[in-house]
Amino acid sequence: MKKKHLSNSTHSQTVEDVLEKLSSDINGLSEKEAKNRLEQFGVNEIPEKKGRHPVLIFLKQFHSILIYILIIAAVISFFSGDLIDVYIIVGVILINAIIGFVQEHKADLSIQALKKMIVLHAKVYREGELLQIAARELVPGDIILLEEGDRVPADARLFEIKIFRTVEASLTGESLPVDKDIKILPEKTALADCKNMVWMGTFVARGQAKAVVTATGISTAFGKIAQDIEKIKRVKGHFKEKTDKLAKQMGIIAAIGSSVTFIVGFFIRGFEFLEIFLFTLASLVSGIPEGLPAVLIIVLAIGAYKMAKRNAIIRTLPSTETLGVVTVIITDKTGTLTENTMNVEKIILLGEAEIAVSGKGWVSSGSFFQEEKIIHPLENPSLTKLLEIAAISSDAELLREKDRYEVIGDPTEAALTVLAEKAGLKKEKILEKVKEIDELPFSRELKCEASLLIFPEKSKRKEIYVVGAPEVVLNHSIHVFENNKRKKITQKQRKDISAQIEHLTKKAMRVLALAYKEVPHHIDDLSEDLISKLVFVGIVGMKDPPRPEVKEAIAKAKKAGIRVVMTTGDHKGTAVSIAKEIGLIGKKTKSKYPEALTEQELLDLSEKEFEDVIKNVSVFARLTPNMKLRIAETLQKQGHIVAMTGDGVNDAPALKKADVGIAMGIIGTDVARESSEIVLADDNFASIVNAIEEGRIVFKNTRQASSFLITTNFAEDVTIISTLLLGLHLPLLPTQILWLNLVTDGVSDIALAAEPGHGDVLEEPPQKAKEGILSKEMIPFIVLMACIMVIFTLFIFNTYLPQGIKKARTVAFVVMAFTQLFNVLNMRSLRKSIFKIGFFTNKYVIVSLLVSIILLVMVIFIPFFQNMFQFVSLSLVELLLIFTLSSMVFWFGELYKFIKK
Structure with a gap:
């Protein structure tokens, strides 16, 4: 049996206590x-979850009530000898399965993605000797050495x-490097604030450290996230629930109708059993819209394509x-609502008006x-002096990759580099003119960094920046640099500077001060005692600015009835400031x-x-993965x-648990992307709102295409049942019904799936999640349109019946077809x-109508098809009469919308 790892409270214990509990010492x-411990604790790895076999993924595509109904319809068609319908239904089922398989073949790789973040080697002390071993062989109690560039x-x-310093953004969400120390912390300290701990998978940004391993493998913070991901079961997709419900409704309607x-046909009208049985089978098959699965998946695919054009890449089709x-x-x-950069926006110099700096991102173009x-x-x-100090004090590098920049080093220092470059420095x-001979790196104790410079051209003068x-x-500081002169600082100036610092801090800016001093020629090394008697030059205020389009996107979301909640690993003050700036929260009230x-x-x-707070508060800061999930x-x-957005490992459990997980494509980790249904190509919040708009269009098109199919099938069923009840001749034969479905349903439903938005979907509240595709609001319209089709069809059929049954069925067929096309x-x-x-x-609707009319004309006027379907030719006058009568469906529809509005 494996031992348990040390408790989660190691940050609140002394190092001596931790070493004692782990039966270890500083020599390793x-x-x-x-x-022995490797056998007891197991290897330092996160167990790999087996992926699903591709065959199982393919077979899963057939697990749908609608598909089951279509399979039954295909079997009925086969035994009734209608092989054409069998081929159509089987083709639709296979197309549906193939599209679904392609989308889902990239199975959930969250656990494997976590493994990619784990280092292969580690530097460890064993009996006082420094060794390099495979990271998987580390055990609790090992003493490790961490250096700049290492992954923990x-x-x-x-x-x-x-x-x-370490970078923990992928785990905690903290965008800036975290300064570490070894001080004991309170037991209830949040993971993001555990400054005396380092976490598997994060990396060292600066410096060197020794640490004692407290947890390995599945017991690490990363490992616990992996366990959370594995335990979480996605809720059944809302789209699958709705399509299953629609399939049941349509199956019941078709079964009742047939x-x-x-x-009526056998017991009341006295038709021969075989004749009415075959007719009933044709009625049943035509009552089940075999094109519906194809239409639904095409609606989703079109939505996914449109979302991709708006920078939202869909990984699972139903998410659309x-x-x-x-x-x-x-x-x-960070990076979603904001630019994920640090920009100096304000500069304060002594005795001068505030200086504003323009420009966004890491691009060195801007004005003062x-x-x-x-x-x-x-x-x-x-200002020149301040900019020179900023340039020299930064070790950050900016690498351009295509149309974006990558920062190598501290983002704060990168902001100073960009600031100087905006001025041409x-x-x-x-x-080339000044030599840097020593530097004093930033430390938590000193809270500043310094550079020692020599000016060869000016009598070997030396200065500290x-x-x-x-x-x-x-x-x-004891002096200030004002109007190109060094002056003794006054108490009033100290108060003024402090007030300016407070002013910028309240705007959620990171504030830095810049100063210098001259030192004697013999000084060649920097020490902390030299950081005194400085000449204060000025302060700069920098921040990660909001994306310019986010404020409008949040306003659109609110108008659409969508609440936006910010969850961040950053500090509360920064989060509130950004939230106010982008309109997420308003001015403080007495709430x-x-x-x-x-x-x-x-x-x-x-x-x-x-629960009450979650209902009413929209900004949460310093969060751990478990709290985001909760x-x-x-x-x-x-x-x-x-819908949950995220980029780091810390977001993965909530991404998987959410109804729609949305990962960042640029700064997102593999874990986050593989735990999501949607990936943002531009990491932009505005793209989420655009995707929601497309999602609403998808729902609207799904509803409209389904309503169209239901209306046509309902009209056909009611027509047949009505003639049987009224003791009339059958207005349509089984083969005519099947061709009618091809003419009207075959292409028109797909055209409706491609209907563009009409600019109003974000002006309405969201549809209720449990609201089905076939809603109560639509039923009156469907019934009205179907009844008009039935009445006109039966009217024209009986009008032409004295001219012969073939003529009557021909005009009935054309009327039913044209009424459905107008619909x-x-x-x-x-x-x-x-x-x-x-x-x-x-344009697809126009094309579909032309194709349908061609198919219609073909069976009416080409002798071969006339004989096959038992039709006769119609005169131009008859066609115009039928066209005019059929158009009443369109005008009744317009009237219905007008009255309802």
Whole structure:
């Protein structure tokens, strides 16, 4: 039996206690003990989940009530000798299965993706000797060495560090490198705030550290996420529920219709058993729209294609429709609502008006404004000095990849690099005239960094450039650089600078102060005691700005009845500031609910209070994976359809649990992408709202195409049953009914699947998740249209019956066909008049109508088909009369929409 790993509270214990509990010391384990522990704890890997076999994925596509009904219809057709219908039905079923298989072949690879993030090797001390071993052989109690560029091989407690920073964005959501220390923390400290811990799969951004391994494999923070992902079962897709329900409804309607047909025909009208039996079978098969699965999957495929054009890549087709009923979007902040960059936006110099800096992202183009006028930065001595300090103090690099930049190093330093380059200053150019001879890296104790420079052209003058926390730099300053002169700092200036710092901080900006000092010629090395008696130059305020289109997108979401919830690993103040800027929350009111809550504040609530807060608060900060999952689950319990966005490993459980998981394509991890149904190609929140708009169009088109099929089949069934009840001749033969379905249903339903949006889907609240494709609102319209078709068909049939049964059936066939084709125009919108949306805005409908008319004319006028279907030719006058009469379906539809509106 394997031992348990150390508890999750190692951050609240002394290093000595942790080592004692792990039976280890700072020299590390012996090889023998490490081998024993490897057997006890198991290898440092996340168990791999077996993927589904492709054959099983293919067979799964046939697991649908609608497909079962079509298979029954194919069997009936086969035994009744109608092989053409068998081929059509089998073809539709196979096409449906193939499209579904292609979409789902990329099975859930979340666990395998997690494994890709695990390092292959680790540096470990065994009996005081530093070795490099396979990371999978690490065990609790091992002492590991971590250096810049390393990926952390296991969860570990730090005990010796040297200016140590890690990047934990993939695990915690924290966008900036995290400064680490070895201080003991309170037991209830959130994972993102455990500064004395490092986590498997994160990586070292700067410095060096030693740590004792506390958890490996499945017991690490990553491993627990893997377990959460594996345990989570996706809810049954809303689209599958709706199609199953529709299939049952249509199957019942077809069964009832055919049963009534047989009973009336055999028992009341006295038809021969074989004759009425074959007719009933034809009626049953025609009553089941074999084209419906193809139409549904084409609607989804068209929606997926349109979403892809709007930067939302669909991984599972049914998600296109589910998006249309989303009521809540849970979104991360960094990179989705914001640019995922750091831009210096404000500069404060002593004795001058505030300077604003334009430009977005990592592009070094922008302007400097003072009192709303463009200034030339290098003409201002104080600004030039500040920009030189900014350039020299940054070690970050910007690499351009196609149309975007990748930052190598600290994003804060990258912002300083970009700021200097906007003024035309590049570090390498400055270093051609000035030599950097030493540097003092940033530390949590000092809260600043420094560079020692020598100016060869100016009598070997030496200066120290300092960048750091503004309050620290200000406290170490005794002079200010003002109007190109060094002046002794006054108490008033200190207060003014402090006020400016507070002003920028309240705007959720990261504020840095820049200073310098001259030092004697003999100084060649930097030390902390030299960071004193500085000349204060100025401060800069930087932030990760919101994406410009996000504010409008959130307004559109709100108008569409969709609530937006921000969940971030960032700090509460930053989250609230961004939320206000983008219109997610308004100005502070006297509401009993806070503007935002952290995870720790949520943990202090009772279950009832928690549920109440989730209903009313839209910003949550400093969250761990479990809390994101809990928020998603709570919203689902409250009846919401949840779309969840995310990019990191920490988001994966909630992405999988959400009704629609949306991963970031650029900054997202493999784990997040493989746990999602949709991937955003541009990581942009606005693309989510665009995708929801397309999702609503998908739902609308699904409903309209299905309504069209139901109406045509219902009209045909009622026509047959009515003639049997009234003791009339059958107006249509079985073969004529099957050809009628090909003429009207065959192409028109697909054309309706391609109906574009009419610009109003986001002006309505979301459809209820449980609302079926066939809604109560549609039934009156379907019944009305079907009744008009039946009345006109029977009227024209009886009118022409004295001229012979063939003539009467021919005109009845043409009337039924034309009324159904006119109904295609009605079904383009169940609310808007076609005069408003335009006759030619869906070119596919025009093409489908022309194809249907050609097929119709072909069987009426070509002798071969006339004999096959027992039709006769019609005169032009008769065709015009039929066309005019049939068009009444269209005008009744327009009248219905007008009255309802």
